[in-house]
Amino acid sequence: MKIQSDHIEKVNQPLLKQHQEDFSYLNNRLTSAGVQVDHVIDKLAQFQVAIPSWALGAGGTRFGRFSFKGEPATLEQKLDDIGLLHHLTQTAGAVSLHIPWDIPTDYKAIKEQAAALDIKFDAVNSNTFQDQKDQSASYKHGSLSNSSADARQLAIEHNKEVVKIGDQLGSKSLTVWLADGSSFPGQINFQDAFTHTQNSLKEIYNSMPADWSMFVEYKPYEPNFYSTVIQDWGTSLMLAQGCGDRAYTLVDLGHHLPNTNIEQIVSTLMLQGKLGGFHFNDSKYGDDDLTVGSIKPYALFLIFNELVQGMERNTNNPALSWMIDASHNVKDPLEDLIQSLEAIQTAYAKAQLIDHQQLRKAQNNHDVVQCQEILQHAYLTDVRPLLKEARKRGGGAIDPLMAYRGLKVREQLIKERGSNTVATGL
Numbered sequence: 086m087k088i089q090s091d092h093i094e095k096v097n098q099p100l101l102k103q104h105q106e107d108f109s110y111l112n113n114r115l116t117s118a119g120v121q122v123d124h125v126i127d128k129l130a131q132f133q134v135a136i137p138s139w140a141l142g143a144g145g146t147r148f149g150r151f152s153f154k155g156e157p158a159t160l161e162q163k164l165d166d167i168g169l170l171h172h173l174t175q176t177a178g179a180v181s182l183h184i185p186w187d188i189p190t191d192y193k194a195i196k197e198q199a200a201a202l203d204i205k206f207d208a209v210n211s212n213t214f215q216d217q218k219d220q221s222a223s224y225k226h227g228s229l230s231n232s233s234a235d236a237r238q239l240a241i242e243h244n245k246e247v248v249k250i251g252d253q254l255g256s257k258s259l260t261v262w263l264a265d266g267s268s269f270p271g272q273i274n275f276q277d278a279f280t281h282t283q284n285s286l287k288e289i290y291n292s293m294p295a296d297w298s299m300f301v302e303y304k305p306y307e308p309n310f311y312s313t314v315i316q317d318w319g320t321s322l323m324l325a326q327g328c329g330d331r332a333y334t335l336v337d338l339g340h341h342l343p344n345t346n347i348e349q350i351v352s353t354l355m356l357q358g359k360l361g362g363f364h365f366n367d368s369k370y371g372d373d374d375l376t377v378g379s380i381k382p383y384a385l386f387l388i389f390n391e392l393v394q395g396m397e398r399n400t401n402n403p404a405l406s407w408m409i410d411a412s413h414n415v416k417d418p419l420e421d422l423i424q425s426l427e428a429i430q431t432a433y434a435k436a437q438l439i440d441h442q443q444l445r446k447a448q449n450n451h452d453v454v455q456c457q458e459i460l461q462h463a464y465l466t467d468v469r470p471l472l473k474e475a476r477k478r479g480g481g482a483i484d485p486l487m488a489y490r491g492l493k494v495r496e497q498l499i500k501e502r503g504s505n506t507v508a509t510g511l
């Protein structure tokens with residue numbers, strides 16, 4: 086299914102008058118407060134988030150998976166879904182492929198399809214957390230960290246292969262997330278596991294094209310429940326530094342123990358020029374993979390505050406790779422992604438409204454009350470008219486979720502693909 090521009094105009098039409106009123110009110114208020122509204126809207130339009138190829142089907146838990154009708158069964162159909170999202174939201178202009186789940190069969194055709202949909206290929210993701218059919222060694226006891234040289238070599242070769250695939254598509258970065266670790270004390274030797282991981286990553290890093298970056302993702306626990314080889318940002322940073330200048334830490338919102346101060350981690354890594362990517366999701370307890378902003382929107386805003394400052398001040402830090410990393414069981418995946426993209430843009434817009442000059446002044450005066458007031462003033466501003474305006478200017482939907490439902494997108498997809506399709510992924 087393709088959404089035509091006149092379809093969007095049609096669903097936008099009844100919303101236009103109210104939107105103009107809302108936008109004009111907010112525009113006046115922000116302009117008189119010294120905000121360059123057009124600049125904020127341009128930033129929102131430029132902000133593109135990669136959709137991972139595994140988020141377009143219904144996700145699973147380790148207890149089971151309930152499929153969602155009309156799921157994309159092929160990479161081509163996944164790109165089509167991202168194209169729909171991008172057309173509606175103007176924010177999903179990239180895809181992050183997971184190998185081996187989504188190896189293209191016809192590279193030229195896939196590149197042409199993505200270009201026609203205005204979708205770029207962001208970081209590629211390797212998978213050494215599950216065995217593939219008939220592979221020569223098992224990852225059951227680890228991949229890049231495994232005490233078995235055969236298993237390590239297999240995982241290294243897989244990562245090199247992923248880079249080759251990504252390179253043919255125009256990707257410029259590899260994200261490595263390892264499930265390696267142990268579930269019981271004494272099961273592995275921590276120092277050996279770290280050393281093996283460092284050496285394996287170095288071999289992958291040294292094989293990458295010179296314009297490629299490597300992102301080292303961390304996670305405190307799960308699937309292993311006693312120790313994880315790359316458990317935190319410090320370990321990730323050490324491994325990245327051990328590889329070289331083009332290796333960075335990747336922060337995934339959900340990969341922290343409860344109440345970790347993620348905004349401080351982001352800030353410090355950007356100061357050091359070592360934050361390469363950021364994965365969005367939300368959670369209550371652990372890596373719950375819930376819709377962005379559904380549980381802790383204020384935490385997301387505080388993170389964005391640091392990201393915005395970092396992007397302006399830390400010119401030594403590269404442009405970040407943004408990706409939604411969430412997939413669960415209960416919502417229509419496309420509706421879920423629309424909600425996530427809206428939450429991301431909302432937090433980004435609010436963070437741009439923070440008066441940093443005044444905040445600095447209040448900080449230097451140790452005016453703690455005023456510091457909080459400045460942050461909350463921005464946070465409590467209803468920025469939705471800015472998001473709507475940015476989308477409208479780009480040819481997107483004023484209200485993407487309403488447009489998705491109004492245009493009966495899922496019904497169309499079920500008609501085209503059937504009720505029993507299953508997307509690759511977990």
Ligand SMILES: [Mn+2]
Binds near residue numbers: 302337364410
């Ligand atoms: Mn992630």
